[in-house]
Amino acid sequence: MKIVLVKLIGFFINTIALISPRYAVKIAIKLFSTPLKGKHIPEGKDFLNTAFQEEVVYKDFSIMTYRWLGKKDTILLVHGWESNAFRWKDLIEKLKQKSYNIVAIDAPAHGKSGGKYFNTLDYSECIHLVAKKFKVKTIIGHSVGGMATIFFQYKYQFPHLERIVLLGAPSNFKDIFERYVNMMGYHNILVKHIDEFFLKKHGHRSAYFEASKFSKDITSKGLIIHDDKDNIIPYKDALDYQVSYTNAKLITTNNLDHSLKSENVDNHILEFISN
Numbered sequence: 001m002k003i004v005l006v007k008l009i010g011f012f013i014n015t016i017a018l019i020s021p022r023y024a025v026k027i028a029i030k031l032f033s034t035p036l037k038g039k040h041i042p043e044g045k046d047f048l049n050t051a052f053q054e055e056v057v058y059k060d061f062s063i064m065t066y067r068w069l070g071k072k073d074t075i076l077l078v079h080g081w082e083s084n085a086f087r088w089k090d091l092i093e094k095l096k097q098k099s100y101n102i103v104a105i106d107a108p109a110h111g112k113s114g115g116k117y118f119n120t121l122d123y124s125e126c127i128h129l130v131a132k133k134f135k136v137k138t139i140i141g142h143s144v145g146g147m148a149t150i151f152f153q154y155k156y157q158f159p160h161l162e163r164i165v166l167l168g169a170p171s172n173f174k175d176i177f178e179r180y181v182n183m184m185g186y187h188n189i190l191v192k193h194i195d196e197f198f199l200k201k202h203g204h205r206s207a208y209f210e211a212s213k214f215s216k217d218i219t220s221k222g223l224i225i226h227d228d229k230d231n232i233i234p235y236k237d238a239l240d241y242q243v244s245y246t247n248a249k250l251i252t253t254n255n256l257d258h259s260l261k262s263e264n265v266d267n268h269i270l271e272f273i274s275n
Contacts, residue, residue: 009031038111040111044089063107073137074100074101078139084111085111101134137163141166142167147173169241216246228253
């Protein structure tokens with residue numbers, strides 16, 4: 001039933017594109033950029049209230065940061081689509097035991113952060129602001145949070161950043177967008193108009209934003225962890241990073257799905273950041 005509804009919405013937007021391509025693009029981008037999940041549940045609020053909370057302003061909205069103070073280096077935790085800072089609870093508890101200084105954020109339009117829409121490039125700019133404010137030395141990013149981290153470091157070459165952990169991270173934006181297009185059943189004409197929108201807004205077409213190729217210019221030590229059965233971000237994306245991110249190591253997991261939440265994954269992360 002859900003698939004049928006999605007296809008009907010896609011058909012409706014295709015029809016609008018015949019009359020007003022500009023309006024159709026606006027609807028398609030809004031659908032693509034609006035998270036339906038990602039707000040805090042009561043358990044998440046209780047846990048995050050144990051942290052120092054501080055807002056960082058980006059453009060016309062705020063990004064919520066959560067800090068647990070420690071004596072060691074500062075680690076920034078960056079979640080993915082339709083999630084929030086609470087997804088890191090288990091890892092945060094382990095990092096606290098080892099006295100790391102921890103910062104977690106809610107992405108735009110997620111958790112307690114402001115904004116109505118999400119896009120990876122804006123997220124990368126928010127990561128830059130937070131990394132600079134707290135002098136972050138390690139970033140751990142899940143899914144598009146990992147990709148946004150690569151975009152940030154490629155653009156700014158932040159000198160304090162020593163380590164990057166990518167968990168189930170997409171290697172390029174083009175494939176993400178194509179999966180959305182196929183899901184909705186958009187016509188090729190509408191897709192071309194959407195790509196023109198990207199060109200005007202971001203200065204490049206969607207195919208340009210290939211995070212794995214950007215990683216060639218990143219010297220920060222990297223750890224890539226990806227599940228070979230990931231049904232959200234294909235395992236081939238990890239292999240793309242393995243080819244390009246020459247200062248990174250790939251660890252392959254099995255049957256952990258896209259979330260990669262496990263004791264073993266946490267242990268790999270802890271070992272990596274301690275070296």
